[in-house]
Amino acid sequence: MLKPNQVEKIMRTVLGLTAIIPVAIMLYIFGYLVVNGISAINPEFLLGFPRMGGIEGGIFPAIVGTINVVVICLIVAIPLGVGAAIYLAEYAPNNQLTKTIRFFVECLAGIPSIIIGLFGYIFLVHYLKLGFSILAGGLALAFMVLPWTIRASEEAIKAIPQHYREASFALGAGKWQTIKNVVLKTAFPGICTGILLAFGKAIGETAVVLFTAGMGSVASLPTSIFDSARTLPVHLYIVATTAHTTTAFEKAYGTAVVLLGLFLILTLGAIFLRNYYGKMLRG
């Protein structure tokens, strides 16, 4: 029988080793993809058009498609999300309706992306007759990231000390003036954190975009928001599941590294901003 002190030591080591696993997985995934994919990335790859269904050539249309879809998503999601967050944090009375709103926001956050894709397919593509288009893709993505934008913005707004608001009120400012000039200004870095995270989520989403923006054309750039467009994740999915040759896999690696790189920049930016915001509020 082991003594409690020995058990303690053993368990400490075991738990420490367990905690290394997530870090190791993360590093391995990043390392593996970057080591194998970095050679595929060159100006020709980033700015060229795909040939033979993405097996050769570049990913330029996919990059343009991604930017288009995500910009529309953010244009819709940011005002709605921040607006809802301001209402929930500053105006909402403590009643059943507010509880219902919060409940539905949580609900929306928990719905799997494929269901949002199906909804986009039936509601935006067929019912509103938008067809497979950048607009439909952007709107569906906005539905997906909305709860995250609301949550992050609300947290940022609630983190502002009450005396900031009281000082503003004491100067004779109205409620909206206070929110606009004091609350939103101070919460700006915090809200940006949420927006960056939503951005990262939107860039990597596949199922939603596949059903709403379609697979797009690989030979030309979209000319209007009613054109179908292919985003980077969709391109990666198509190339990875059809690839059989070495060059095709190289292109898939390259696409994966570009996606990972974008995601990494956005996430690290968000983490940096959050630390800055925390420091700013404290000191």
Place this chain on the structure above:
Amino acid sequence: MRKVRRWLRSLDIFHSTKGRVAKNVDEKLVKRILFFCSLFAIFIVLCMFTFILIEGFPVIVKYNLDFFLGKVWYPNPTEGEPKFGILPMIISTLYVCSFALLIATPIGIGTAIFLAEYAPEWCRNLIKTFCEMLVGIPSVVLGFFGLIVIVPWIRNTFGGYGSCILAGSIVLAIMTLPHIISISEDALRAVPKEFKEASLALGATKWQTLTKILLPTASSGILASIILGLANALGETMAVLMVVGNPNIPFIPKSILDPVRVLTSTIVIDMRYAVWGSEHTQALFAIGVVLLFVVATFNLLTVKILKRGWIVKA
């Protein structure tokens, strides 16, 4: 540079009072606009339920038990009636998800305990940052990683096709791990300090305190984290789709090395060639209805558990 600065100032995003009299915005109007912004989430969720139910319910009503318990999925037969039985997909999904949780739960809870009790501050921040990045990795990238690393590894080690239940479970385990870690850690931290200190004061070691005091008290929170992980795993699409194999004719798997079709992958794969308005599309939406209700139930369950027993009143 100065021009840019002046232009930025002229945009006047925050300082509406600078240099001129503040406009007296109608407070009530602003409040109403913000209120409608927050109602939008309700509108979207209700719309989602309505549209997916309208499209998917007819098939469920028509085939009823044959839909849930039918073993044959044969949507476009050359002759005879189409068959929409999703039992093989349900069983495959359950297999993939439960194996994923079997892998993720011990690692997740172990890490959570380490983070909450043993880790120094810098180490905790580091691991939490990594978890946060792990949860955000685009699922298609993870699926690609599974396709080029995990699938060949399984093929070489265990034989078979490589694309199978096991591959799906490993990828899903990676995806659910961060959720389990973060909620379990929160649950462990929410246990009142007095409980822990009382146990330590009696001379118990940290590990004894953990197993006798902390884990039992935080058990509901940990359970919630596992259920939430399950809900996430059930709804996960792309990563699983790319590594489970997706045979043309779904069958009930006999071993964990069999290629399978899960519910979500069926929707994506069949939607490619299903004709809009056909019964086939409606059957895919019916699968969506099943997924929606199962995931919603699990999410509600998590919320209920967290509300009821998370923080024990000291």
